[in-house]
Amino acid sequence: xxxxxxxxxxxxxxxxxxxxxxxxxxxxxxxxxxxxxxxxxxxxxxxxxxxxxxxxxxxxxxxxxxxxxxxxxxxxxxxxxxxxxxxxxxxxxxxxxxxxxxxxxxxxxxxxxxxxxxxxxxxxxxxxxxxxxxxxxxxxxxxxxxxxxxxxxxxxxxxxxxxxxxxxxxxxxxxxxxxxxxxx
Numbered sequence: 001x002x003x004x005x006x007x008x009x010x011x012x013x014x015x016x017x018x019x020x021x022x023x024x025x026x027x028x029x030x031x032x033x034x035x036x037x038x039x040x041x042x043x044x045x046x047x048x049x050x051x052x053x054x055x056x057x058x059x060x061x062x063x064x065x066x067x068x069x070x071x072x073x074x075x076x077x078x079x080x081x082x083x084x085x086x087x088x089x090x091x092x093x094x095x096x097x098x099x100x101x102x103x104x105x106x107x108x109x110x111x112x113x114x115x116x117x118x119x120x121x122x123x124x125x126x127x128x129x130x131x132x133x134x135x136x137x138x139x140x141x142x143x144x145x146x147x148x149x150x151x152x153x154x155x156x157x158x159x160x161x162x163x164x165x166x167x168x169x170x171x172x173x174x175x176x177x178x179x180x181x182x183x184x
Contacts, residue, residue, distance in 0.1 A: 023156065024156045024160065027153035031151050031152075034072050037066075037070040038145060038173060041063060041066040042175050043175055044063075044066075045143065046143045046177070050179050050181075053137065053181050054132040054133060054134045055118060057119060074146060075148055076111070077110070077143070077146070078115075079108060079111075079140075079142040079144070079176070080110075080113075080114060080135060081107070081108050081142075082135075082136065083139055084104070084105045084107060086102060086105055087099075088102065106140070114133050117131070117133045118131055118132070137179055137180060138179065139178070142175070142176030144173070144174045145171075145173040146172050
């Protein structure tokens with residue numbers, strides 16, 4: 001009886017080492033390539049926006065197409081923080097009480113504020129110049145990607161490590177910085 005049990009154990013280990021381990025390594029390498037391609041697209045898009053000072057419909061659609069070509073489905077989240085200077089007064093009603101100092105305040109605009117400017121619902125704004133979301137030099141832009149799709153690596157990990165589907169770590173990629181130029 002112990003001889004049969006050792007043969008079954010040896011066969012399971014052989015299957016694990018000969019088939020499952022290389023498949024897992026291949027899936028992990030493929031996942032790394034997808035993440036690298038997505039991060040490369042994220043950096044190119046964000047740097048282009050920071051250098052040009054605007055987001056055009058073509059730029060956004062090209063970025064979304066590159067992410068789709070990378071082989072995964074991502075949610076794109078945009079955050080624009082617009083810098084404003086507020087003068088400080090002892091008495092705000094009296095301009096003669098200016099303290100000689102300014103407070104920097106950031107107004108934040110998110111994806112739900114930006115996309116209606118780029119893709120308006122009315123057909124009146126068919127001019128591409130009007131469909132640009134403009135940023136100013138000194139503003140901050142941050143683009144975050146959250147992966148919604150599951151890869152073969154996720155499936156292998158769930159099976160091998162005994163996780164329930166969807167309980168794995170979600171992939172977030174983030175990149176941003178200060179807008180450097182206003183090229184519009």
